[in-house]
Amino acid sequence: MAIAVDAMGGDSPLTVQIEAALKAISELGTEVVLVGAEDRIKEILKKKSYDKNKLRIVNSTEIVEMDDSPATALRQKKNSSIKVAIDLLATGEADAVVSAGNTGAAMATAKLVLKSVEGIERPAIATLMPSIHRNHPFVLLDIGANTDCKPLYLFQFALMGDAYARTLLHLDNPRVALLNNGEEEGKGYLQLKETFDLLKQSTLNFSGNIEGKSMFKDIVDVVVCDGFIGNIALKVAEGTFDFVRSVLREEVENTLLAKIGYQAMRGPFSALRKRADYSEVGGAPLLGVNGIVIICHGSSRAHTIRNAIKHAQECAEQKLNEKISLEVSENLDVINQAKSMAEKT
Amino acid sequence: MAIAVDAMGGDSPLTVQIEAALKAISELGTEVVLVGAEDRIKEILKKKSYDKNKLRIVNSTEIVEMDDSPATALRQKKNSSIKVAIDLLATGEADAVVSAGNTGAAMATAKLVLKSVEGIERPAIATLMPSIHRNHPFVLLDIGANTDCKPLYLFQFALMGDAYARTLLHLDNPRVALLNNGEEEGKGYLQLKETFDLLKQSTLNFSGNIEGKSMFKDIVDVVVCDGFIGNIALKVAEGTFDFVRSVLREEVENTLLAKIGYQAMRGPFSALRKRADYSEVGGAPLLGVNGIVIICHGSSRAHTIRNAIKHAQECAEQKLNEKISLEVSENLDVINQAKSMAEKT
Numbered sequence: 001m002a003i004a005v006d007a008m009g010g011d012s013p014l015t016v017q018i019e020a021a022l023k024a025i026s027e028l029g030t031e032v033v034l035v036g037a038e039d040r041i042k043e044i045l046k047k048k049s050y051d052k053n054k055l056r057i058v059n060s061t062e063i064v065e066m067d068d069s070p071a072t073a074l075r076q077k078k079n080s081s082i083k084v085a086i087d088l089l090a091t092g093e094a095d096a097v098v099s100a101g102n103t104g105a106a107m108a109t110a111k112l113v114l115k116s117v118e119g120i121e122r123p124a125i126a127t128l129m130p131s132i133h134r135n136h137p138f139v140l141l142d143i144g145a146n147t148d149c150k151p152l153y154l155f156q157f158a159l160m161g162d163a164y165a166r167t168l169l170h171l172d173n174p175r176v177a178l179l180n181n182g183e184e185e186g187k188g189y190l191q192l193k194e195t196f197d198l199l200k201q202s203t204l205n206f207s208g209n210i211e212g213k214s215m216f217k218d219i220v221d222v223v224v225c226d227g228f229i230g231n232i233a234l235k236v237a238e239g240t241f242d243f244v245r246s247v248l249r250e251e252v253e254n255t256l257l258a259k260i261g262y263q264a265m266r267g268p269f270s271a272l273r274k275r276a277d278y279s280e281v282g283g284a285p286l287l288g289v290n291g292i293v294i295i296c297h298g299s300s301r302a303h304t305i306r307n308a309i310k311h312a313q314e315c316a317e318q319k320l321n322e323k324i325s326l327e328v329s330e331n332l333d334v335i336n337q338a339k340s341m342a343e344k345t
Numbered sequence: 346m347a348i349a350v351d352a353m354g355g356d357s358p359l360t361v362q363i364e365a366a367l368k369a370i371s372e373l374g375t376e377v378v379l380v381g382a383e384d385r386i387k388e389i390l391k392k393k394s395y396d397k398n399k400l401r402i403v404n405s406t407e408i409v410e411m412d413d414s415p416a417t418a419l420r421q422k423k424n425s426s427i428k429v430a431i432d433l434l435a436t437g438e439a440d441a442v443v444s445a446g447n448t449g450a451a452m453a454t455a456k457l458v459l460k461s462v463e464g465i466e467r468p469a470i471a472t473l474m475p476s477i478h479r480n481h482p483f484v485l486l487d488i489g490a491n492t493d494c495k496p497l498y499l500f501q502f503a504l505m506g507d508a509y510a511r512t513l514l515h516l517d518n519p520r521v522a523l524l525n526n527g528e529e530e531g532k533g534y535l536q537l538k539e540t541f542d543l544l545k546q547s548t549l550n551f552s553g554n555i556e557g558k559s560m561f562k563d564i565v566d567v568v569v570c571d572g573f574i575g576n577i578a579l580k581v582a583e584g585t586f587d588f589v590r591s592v593l594r595e596e597v598e599n600t601l602l603a604k605i606g607y608q609a610m611r612g613p614f615s616a617l618r619k620r621a622d623y624s625e626v627g628g629a630p631l632l633g634v635n636g637i638v639i640i641c642h643g644s645s646r647a648h649t650i651r652n653a654i655k656h657a658q659e660c661a662e663q664k665l666n667e668k669i670s671l672e673v674s675e676n677l678d679v680i681n682q683a684k685s686m687a688e689k690t
Contacts, residue, residue, distance in 0.1 A: 132591045144526065147534045181489065181576040189492045189573060212580030216588040225577075228534060231526040232574055233581045235557030240585035243561040246477045247620055251613035258613050264606025268596035275592055 001316060002056070003309050004094035007036030008063045008081035009101020011298045017100070018044050020305035025054045028310055033094050035060050035085040060084040064105045066298055073105035074112060082106050086113045089291040096292035096312035098283065100300045106293065107145055107286055114289040117321055119328030119335060122146050122153045123288035124227065125295065126164055127234065128278040133218035137278050139165050139174075140215075141287065142227040143234050149226035151194040152338035154178075155202070158195075159331060160287040161222035162204055163323035167315060173205045174221035179229060180209035195224075198338050203330045212236075241276055282307025285315060288324065292316045346661060347401070348654050349439035352381030353408045353426035354446020356643045362445070363389050365650035370399045372651070375658055378439050380405050380430040405429040409450045411643055418450035419457060427451050431458045434636040441637035441657035443628065445645045451638065452490055452631055459634040462666055464673035464680060467491050467498045468633035469572065470640065471509055472579065473623040478563035482623055484510050484519075485560075486632065487572035488579050494571035496539040497683035499523070500547070503540075504676060505632040506567035507549055508668035512660060518550045519566035524574060525554035540569075543683050548675045557581075586621055627652025630660060633669065637661045 003024070007017040014036060021032040031054045034041055038059035045055075060081040064073040073080060082101050086109050088094040099106045103125075111123060124142035131138055139161045146153060158176050165174035178196055180188040185196060187209055199206040207220060212233060215223050225233065252262045262269075282304055283296040294312045296305055328335065348369070352362040359381060366377040376399045379386055383404035390400075407422040418425060427446050431454050433439040444451045448470075456468060469487035476483055484506045491498060503521050510519035523541055525533040530541060532554055544551040552565060557578060560568050570578065597607045607614075627649055628641040639657045641650055673680065 130588065132588060132595075134595075147526070179577065181492070181573050181580075211584075212577045213584040213587070215581075216584045228526055229574065229577055232524065232557045232570075233577055235526075236560075236578045236581040237585045239556075239558040239561045240582045241589070242558070243475065243477060243621070244586070244589050244617065247617050248610075248613055250477075250479075251616045252610070255612060257609045261606040261609025262613075264602045265593075265597070265610060266606075267600060268593050268603050268607075271596045272589065272592050276588070 001095050001313060002031040002033050002093070003312050004033040004035055004085040004088045004097045005305070005309065006081045006085045006097065006099035006101050007034045007041060008060065009099045009106070010296070010300060011066070013063070014040060014044060016300065016302040016305055019302035020309060021055065022048060022050045023302060023306040024309040025050055027306070028313070030054070030309055030313055032309065033058055033088060035088070036081045058084060058088060064102045066102050068102055068105060070104040070108035073102065074108055083109050083113070086110055086291070086293070089293070090114055095316040096294065098294045098296065098305060098308045098312050100296035100298055100305060103144070103295050106295055110286055110289045110291070110293045114291045117288050117290055117324050117328070119332070120156050120160065120288040120324065122156065123286050124157045124160060125284050126161055126287050127284040128281055129215070129234070129237070130276050130278055131216050131218040134275065136218055137169070138215065138220055139169070139222045140230055140233065141224060143230035143284065144227045145286070146227040148228070149191065150342050151191050151198055152335070152342050154191065154195040154224055154226065155198045155334065155338050156288070158199055158202070158204060158222065158224045159327040160324050161224060163320060163327050164285065164287055165221045166323055167318045167320045168311070169221065171221055175207045175219070176204045176222040176224065177207045177210035177215070177220040179212065179215070179223050179225035179233065181211065183209050183211060185209070194341060198334050201334050203327070282309070282311040285311070290321065292320060346440050346658060347376040347378050347438070348657050349378040349380055349430040349433045349442045350650070350654065351426045351430045351442065351444035351446050352379045352386060353405065354444045355641070355645060356411070358408070359385060359389060361645065361647045361650055364647035365654060366400065367393055367395045368647060368651040369654040370395055373655055373658070375399070375654055377654065378403055378433060380433070381426045403429060403433060409447045411447050413447055413450060415449040415453035418447065419453055428454050431455055431636070431638070434638070435459055440661040441639065443639045443641065443650060443653045443657050445641035445643055445650060448489070448640050451640055455631055455634045455636065455638045459636045462633050462635055462669050462673070464677070465501050465505065465633040465669065467501065468631050469502045469505060470629050471506055471632050472629040473626055474560070474582070475621050475623055476561050476563040479620065481563055482514070483560065483565055484514070484567045485575055485578065486569060488575035488629065489572045490631070491572040493573070494536065495687050496536050496543055497680070497687050499536065499540040499569055499571065500543045500679065500683050501633070503544055503547070503549060503567065503569045504672040505669050506569060508665060508672050509630065509632060510566045512663045512665045512668055513656070514566065516566055520552045520564070521549045521567040521569065522552050522555035522560070522565040524557065524560070524568050524570035524578065526556065528554050528556060530554070539686060543679050546679050548672070627654070627656040630656070635666065637665060
């Protein structure tokens with residue numbers, strides 16, 4: 001089992017990725033393939049000590065910049081670190097890829113090279129979100145891969161989110177819900193109503209619609225929405241946390257008593273931060289391509305990328321994509337119904 | 346200036362509404378028309394002392410239940426408190442309506458009886474949201490009136506949100522933004538791109554796209570989105586606050602030090618709660634109908650409804666709808682362009 005790490009992607013190319021790779025090797029015993037400018041990687045590694053049997057370097061000559069369009073990346077940078085890393089996955093030389101580089105480029109390259117899992121039309125990006133239960137986050141998808149979604153796609157996201165929750169959260173029968181503007185059946189726009197009907201007929205443990213307010217309450221395990229809504233939900237939650245932090249900091253300055261209280265509450269605040277920030281778990285998987293691809297924030301630190309390597313390894317070891325394929329095969333009737341629905345419109 | 350209050354709407358009909366009306370009369374000097382079961386209202390008022398010149402009662406014989414469909418309310422309950430209240434507005438016997446009853450029914454009745462402001466296709470519900478600036482909330486709309494929106498509608502929401510921000514927040518030139526999944530021009534689905542183009546050509550102080558994470562940062566005054574997205578954004582923010590509260594409460598229980606710190610921080614926590622909860626400002630206006638209609642949560646207490654009466658009075662006194670009409674007339678070219686765009690699709 002070897003995890004390919006895109007060493008050139010992200011805000012700090014070569015530094016955090018190499019540090020993360022060495023952490024994964026020493027702390028997790030993972031085999032890592034560093035993909036990037038070989039000479040520069042070797043130069044940095046000279047000063048480090050690590051188990052040389054567990055680290056391989058594969059050279060790449062180009063870099064996809066954070067603001068390159070996916071089209072530019074695909075057409076003009078065919079020897080980029082992300083392309084070479086995904087090629088390694090396609091040829092079986094690596095079992096998963098981790099990248100903190102340009103998300104659009106990673107997604108487009110993965111779709112082009114790896115192709116979709118059979119029965120899946122559109123790959124989606126999933127993330128873990130916190131719930132009030134300490135050890136029980138939920139899966140939110142899609143958070144950005146697909147802006148506009150037919151019921152067929154949303155239904156397939158539900159299957160993939162379910163497989164991911166079974167894999168990573170070790171749940172036997174995840175509760176799957178549809179993010180909507182009310183809990184009653186019939187809520188939302190037409191595509192959501194049609195998706196609701198598909199989910200009712202599926203093998204999934206479908207618990208109906210869920211509102212944005214309730215999803216943190218540990219009553220669902222997988223929340224399905226299109227990539228636009230998912231982005232809004234994720235970002236509004238982040239913005240709200242920032243708002244709370246900012247207002248409390250300001251208010252605390254008003255009295256000495258509050259300042260002392262703030263110090264005394266450092267433990268709970270630190271726990272809250274940890275419980276809220278699941279991006280620290282280590283990246284977000286691109287579900288539905290033939291291979292495990294984990295995408296990290298460009299600003300990720302070594303610790304997060306090390307966690308993403310672990311995350312990638314778990315998904316690969318536990319054969320996440322076989323689980324997705326199984327779910328697809330168990331729900332072929334519903335998928336076919338959704339397809340004929342899509343053809344009519 | 347008289348404000349009609351739907352005395353039968355909400356979770357606690359007749360009690361909180363009457364208490365709120367008496368507060369508004371004594372604290373604000375407002376004239377109030379209580380609309381509902383006259384005998385029962387008189388019975389309750391017997392025990393109260395108040396300025397009788399400022400309170401009028403108008404009888405209604407039916408009640409729209411919280412789970413009645415708008416169609417049921419319109420067709421089968423023509424003498425409901427909300428219908429009678431809105432009729433008073435239409436005939437000029439009241440200058441605004443406040444209701445904590447069934448939102449869908451209030452909206453449908455207002456649209457049917459009052460009609461839309463000329464040049465406005467779809468009325469929208471707006472709400473104030475907190476920003477990190479203590480005295481500077483922003484306006485978010487639509488938060489639920491329209492699930493699916495053409496660029497024409499979104500553009501009109503922007504005009505109405507702008508007029509509302511000028512009226513209630515007393516801003517000279519509100520910064521108007523479009524809620525999107527990225528800040529760059531060209532982000533989002535087709536309707537948003539088209540709305541972006543319309544906004545660029547308008548008289549509004551358009552500041553481009555804004556992400557869900559940034560909208561709390563006091564860099565915009567009006568955030569425009571369709572009613573589905575607005576509902577998700579509002580509810581996710583509420584859910585995140587609940588999550589923070591719940592986790593902190595749990596974590597504080599772990600150590601005595603933290604418990605003491607929590608007590609010492611009561612001031613900042615209470616300030617945070619106040620700064621976060623703009624629903625306490627008193628309801629959300631239904632913008633774009635010929636008349637001021639303020640909608641409150643069914644669970645609103647007397648204090649909130651009293652604030653909603655004040656809110657309604659301010660909007661009426663400052664002639665919010667004239668401001669909306671002015672904005673429409675200043676942007677007729679853009680509206681016509683949006684209409685011809687809509688006809689093509």
